[in-house]
Amino acid sequence: MKAKIISIIPARGGSKGIPQKNIRLLAGRPLIAYTIDCALNSKYINRVVVSTDDEGIATISEKYGVEVVKRPESLAQDNSPTIDAVLHVLEFLEIQNEKHIIIVLLQPTSPLRNSQDIDNAIELFFKNTCDSVISVCESEHPPFWTYKIDDQYLKPILGDNYSKMRRQDLPKSYILNGAIYISTVEIIQECRSFNSHKVSPYIMPSIRSVDIDDELDFIVAEYIFKMSKNLL
Numbered sequence: 749m750k751a752k753i754i755s756i757i758p759a760r761g762g763s764k765g766i767p768q769k770n771i772r773l774l775a776g777r778p779l780i781a782y783t784i785d786c787a788l789n790s791k792y793i794n795r796v797v798v799s800t801d802d803e804g805i806a807t808i809s810e811k812y813g814v815e816v817v818k819r820p821e822s823l824a825q826d827n828s829p830t831i832d833a834v835l836h837v838l839e840f841l842e843i844q845n846e847k848h849i850i851i852v853l854l855q856p857t858s859p860l861r862n863s864q865d866i867d868n869a870i871e872l873f874f875k876n877t878c879d880s881v882i883s884v885c886e887s888e889h890p891p892f893w894t895y896k897i898d899d900q901y902l903k904p905i906l907g908d909n910y911s912k913m914r915r916q917d918l919p920k921s922y923i924l925n926g927a928i929y930i931s932t933v934e935i936i937q938e939c940r941s942f943n944s945h946k947v948s949p950y951i952m953p954s955i956r957s958v959d960i961d962d963e964l965d966f967i968v969a970e971y972i973f974k975m976s977k978n979l980l
Contacts, residue, residue, distance in 0.1 A: 761802025782859035789863040858927035869950040883928035885957035925957035
């Protein structure tokens with residue numbers, strides 16, 4: 749595979765839900781270390797860059813052997829879109845409108861995704877006629893059974909037909925699990941998103957789709973790591 753493939757790992761320091769989440773220890777290692785190792789162990793990724801505004805995250809990332817691009821504070825707020833950090837890295841690296849450079853976005857909050865997942869997703873990107881590949885997992889809570897409250901009464905959002913169906917009769921539904929996003933520089937800069945026109949799904953099992961957002965997620969991920977020989 750001759751394409752240049754760059755992994756960008758976005759890791760800001762100001763997490764309010766869990767302070768210093770991206771470098772908090774998980775099973776004895778900083779959370780971000782799992783994603784860095786996966787990127788470095790990929791067969792296809794040529795370059796790994798961490799985007800951060802935080803000196804502690806920068807120091808740990810460099811210790812694990814990857815480049816760091818210092819993110820401006822204006823792009824590291826609670827409401828700052830991740831895509832803006834990606835575009836900043838591309839600007840910093842002076843990469844513009846390249847259809848032959850592939851970007852693999854790996855969020856550090858997905859520590860259970862492995863390097864084989866990354867390589868499989870990259871292979872899928874080159875195999876399919878698509879603009880992007882995004883990792884998903886099967887939804888544990890079918891959207892067909894969701895309700896709204898209308899005039900103090902529960903009403904099925906998608907109508908009565910689905911709400912009366914058995915789970916096994918419902919269409920399979922999927923959610924983005926946040927683990928892997930792949931596209932070309934050209935598409936990312938044109939669409940300002942990885943979720944572009946033609947997106948192929950890379951389907952991951954739920955057990956590797958844990959997205960660290962709160963304390964419970966940390967507990968679940970730690971348990972899975974401890975039981976990894978039996979579960980993963």
